Amino acid sequence: MLVAKDKVVAIDYTLKDSDGQILDQSEAGQPLSYLHGAGMIIEGLEAALEGKVADDEVQVIVEPSDGYGEFEEELRQQVPRSEFADIEDLAVGMQFRVNAEDDEFLVVTVVDVNDEEVTVDGNHQLAGVTLHFDVKVREIRDATEEEIEHGHPHGPGGHEH
Ligand SMILES: [Zn+2]
Secondary structure, rough: OOOOEEOOOOOOOOEEEEEOOEEOEEEEEOOOEEEEOOOOOHHHHHHOOOOOOOOEEEEEEEOOHOOOOOHHHEEEEEEEEHOOOOOOOOOOOOEEEEOOOOEEEEEEEEEOOOOOOOOOOOOOOOOOOEEEEEEEEEEEEEEHHHHHOOOOOEEOOOOOE
16 A cells, blocks of 8 residues: 555654754654645655655655744744733743734744743744654555544544544
């Protein structure tokens, strides 16, 4: 069976940056299950897995523009501390949802706090990072109609309802 649209694929993966530092990885014996063609994983990775078979190993390098986006300086902003007056123990690393254009939300992370100002960053944590994936295909199966309808796999490693 080949990796293709509407297949549930289980993969072991390691994600590193360009310096070889591990950013994320699946636990040993607990592969990640995803529904192929549903946009659940990074597009460049999904494209590289197309047509693979179980036990294939794939190395993929995904540029920021095809990954979590370029780092945008203007998404890093300083706002008056008073805007966070009702937040207790405001600290670096806290995340907030803020209103953005077109009724959308932007998740911002506090990256600096002083007495007058708070610096928040709306970039994804991995924005500007070139992603190096090492992937091994573990298992491929047909998705059920329900899984296709939901847009995600069920069962071990998948979505639990
Ligand atoms: Zn579901």
